[in-house]
Amino acid sequence: MDAQSHNAALAELRAVRDEIKRTRAALAKLEADRDQRIVHLAAYGKAKAERIAPAAGLSVADIVTLAPTLAPESLTAPAPAPASETTPPLPESDALQSGPRPADAAAAGPAPQAATAAPPTPGNQMPDAELPAAEGIPGEPVPDRPAALDDPRELPSIPEGTAGDGWFSHTPKLLSQHPNFTQQARSTVFLDTDTGVLVHRQQTHHLDLSDASVAAILNAVFHVLPEGVERIYITGGDPWHRDADRYPYLRDAVAAWLNAPTPGWRTDTGRGRDRMAGHFVHARNPVGRYQRDNADQHVEIRSVGEWFDVAGADPATVRDAFVLLWQALRRHWDDAVIMGSPSQTGRDLWTRTIPQRGQHADGFPVLSEELRGLLHATAGQGRNELLLPPRVPDQLPQLLEYDRTFAYAKHTWKSPVGTPRRITAQTFAAWSEKEQTRALYGCGHWQIRVTVPDTWNHVGILPAPASGDRAWHYPAAPGTTFTTWAGGPEVHTALTNPLAPWKIEILDGILWDDGKPLDDWAKKLKEAWTNLSAQAHFQGDPQQARAAHLASRAVRSILLYGIGGFAQRPRMVTGTTPRTAERDVPPDAEIIGFDDELITWQKPTGFSRDPNAHPEWAASIWSGARAALLTQRHRDDNTYAGALHTAPGTVVAFRTDALYLTAPQHWPHHNQPGDYLLKGHLAGPVTAPTTEEELLALRDAGRTALTQNGGQA
Template structure:
């Protein structure tokens, strides 16, 4: 194609004429583009009517994204009609708790959907019924299936994402007026407690009476958005609460409609042009399962946490943000040294790490592995586990180590690699005389499992600390591929400050009394959440961002699913990529691997391998249940060390997770 050389006019008048012609040409081009875009959308909607239609293929052919394909109204309506049809047929089939007598015979797609749903009938807990895609996902986890084959490195680019780094960068935060309230209208703000004349549990009822300066409202006790005995799912309760009519002048912002811990955002525009934003959340956002019901305790806990954070992280401009994760990320960014950068891995390598790295180890040993009647049960918990495991993490450029390179290296170099910072794809064989728990994780039919059958060979991805334990115990481990990094200390300063805050608040809870002791204990748990949730955030690839919009036009273009509620508002979902500065799954995967290794063998001979198999009842992330009193203690509350948290007995051996959790809760209550 030949590009016509443009000649600039020689006079002012000629230049103005050229600008007018260019303006008209642009208008014609924009009109043509609008017409072609409308025609493209019609073709997309038409393509979606065919049985073989696939969103990704249509998007590629149209030169757009799958999100845009799903956003087109006829396509979205077809999806909603399919979901509604599936729900109706599911109710007829009697698999969603309906009392309707199922028809004698279902045919076609309805029969296939009913058959799938029947396989998950009886799964405990509230059933969500938002759409066909979610049925398929649920079926994946509930129906019997073979183990998932974990990928190797293959063609994954083992490199960094050029131009993307974590560095010392943050925004000076302004103070936010926080109030804590109970559903009955008791509220505490700026240290003063009073009663609000709230009429009902709706957002509108609270916004009408909320003091003018409140920017964040934190509920304690029973969540106001859940209606007792409503017969609805928790998700439906939250959706109804968020989408209910609002007082004059108020509009909905971008809510986070989580079924248990939603965050609601509202905005008010005054007649004078002023704007006011209010965020509403529950204390469970900070401390899941918190039993605090007194708003005074919660308010003083936020105050203690804020003062402690400001003391350790820089005073003015440091504030408690909307969640433990965002607060922790902001605080970490402030501790990165000047002129220090931590490169992000390539998107493909990040995804490989996430895919091949589980988190905690959850395993229940039932009879005959343990006696049907346990003489006693002892609950051991790893104190502030992740805080004790965030030292020395992988930094810099990743280096791939192939099987050939590993085998040809000297044993000293091999040990250096394994003991360093890395992720390893291995083929492991359980020794023929093995009589203890499994040591390495692999993908199983129902999630992560830990093979221990003598002679079994399997492939796995594991951290160096896990592989080192297996090698020391006589397992045969063949390195198939791996990635290593240099060791750095990206989180040490941040970790030390958070741990210091946690210790100070814990000490305050021991020395204070009454309200202030409760508040300090709660604030210590909130500080713990900051570290735990931030480490988890490094592993995140983003999540389905949910929201509620008052009109269809307000649905973001990135939404891939939208449904209209009975009130006329729209609920939608869109993919969300977390801020790129905090995408470090290589760090979280290293911490997770160390925790699984710590369960097996830790400092001073503490760990599951120090007791017989018959004494191990369960592993639960950073805790274990044993039938023996091992004497493990952690009197000075050192992070990463085990302590006995409770004991009871004799008891029947638990045979389900529900029974195990009931025993755990009983031991914690007893302690």
């Protein structure tokens, strides 16, 4: 480029700049005009936010913000007066007490009932139930719409008297039972949309994908494989992010990619036993389902990132990983089939371990909807906490990452079974100390009032509700008192930790019998994981070693996401409606995107009649895993590990099953589930992270540094 062409390019750039300014000004003017029109419409006596929202292309919450008079009555009605406390305090030991339920909690009433699904609307719907909730997905944070900052949540309570006692039952005619059918495998291919490499069985093809749109992918794949396939795994390229810079949020870009025109194809409406239909709009790992026009031919496009981090592996290696995974599972299940997601696969394999004779041969009944709702609202998953200065130094001497190997597999040996019992404060107080201890060691979920010891100088132990939906924090300031729900492992840790016992008042509780519904399933998965990990270590062929490592990570995902699937969170349905039928958008839906043809929306639909919904199992495992982050015993080594066995001020962060510390630890690691493995070490001084993004950047740098140093801290 010479000086003349350089100056010409600068002039063109200035023209683009000016056009951007004009466009932004025009957009601001249009938005102001839209807001004025909304306010004007709100003056109509019968105006409703849910009618105005689709016309404006905004959510109901946005409309209410502009026109507060349109807020639903349930959001503007005054809160009920606090109920009076009628139960007298019961004397107990200094640490463990049973006391009256907090009046504010009692007034909160029962957990919200599941919403009833709206009548079918034009377009397509798909329950986003294949992946665990975002909180349950380990890995990178998913940038999406910012969460609202509310006052700290008030957790629900069990109603007093017979109303609450009625919750302690099972849903009629809903049981987890051994399947009476053979799961069918689906023809699968693996595609890298960056390179165009497609692997089908032992064959490799090179495709011209042009813009990597859905239409381009389907046309190219079915051109080289005219007999068709049923599942396309994307191993690289993330084509759903190609136009991400055109949208404010990744979900919008993904929705646009999934719903783009696909001549000759339409959105799948479901078939077979799984009946999964429509698209799953997820910022990182979406699922697109399509059906050929006028033909019974179905195909889904999925991200292999649901299973493991590919980290640059080519499609052939990824395919080999799935072959090794299938072979490892077949050693334990002669009818094992790899389904679309690890969550689906995990639940299917578990059902095939349900006894067909003897105890539980009739199946495992599903809890009442009320108790499932209570567990959903009060039982969080992984602990994710970043400690900020002055709780840690501004300059860290070093940063070490200790990750619990295959952590959740450590906590599946015991789970709740049978009909749950309600343990009121009075009942608990009437028990002997031995009975109380046995109950807290058992499978229970407890409503408690907690007081942090006056001498406490370490990290928090028990979760407390914070602002934002399903958000938790861990109070640690001496003398702090709060009311929360927690599982038995965490309550027991608070009472018996190695530093100082916390004061716990039992307000209410749910107690089950101890059982082993997951033990056989988890043991088989642990054996498969051990065998694949050994193959990855001893395999001489680098590609096969890599494939075995990926397969071992897939087994981990099957167990991890299978447990998340048991939680059965209330479903969120994503759907589309033609612009010409705006009135048919469900009134409680949130508009998440629109174009000239379609409106894309999502709405909650409550709990489904899922026979494999067992949130009590997931809650028990998650509670045990959070407790083990604080303290766990290694019997063979006669030692303890965890955050409470470090010096005060050395814990920087918790992240699901990992600890970030400023001092090295000599905890035993025998490559067994639950063992702490040193995964990263960054020499200091290191500026203390103040955001999750900064922590993740330091984590990646620490892992790289440890690898370069040969794995030595």
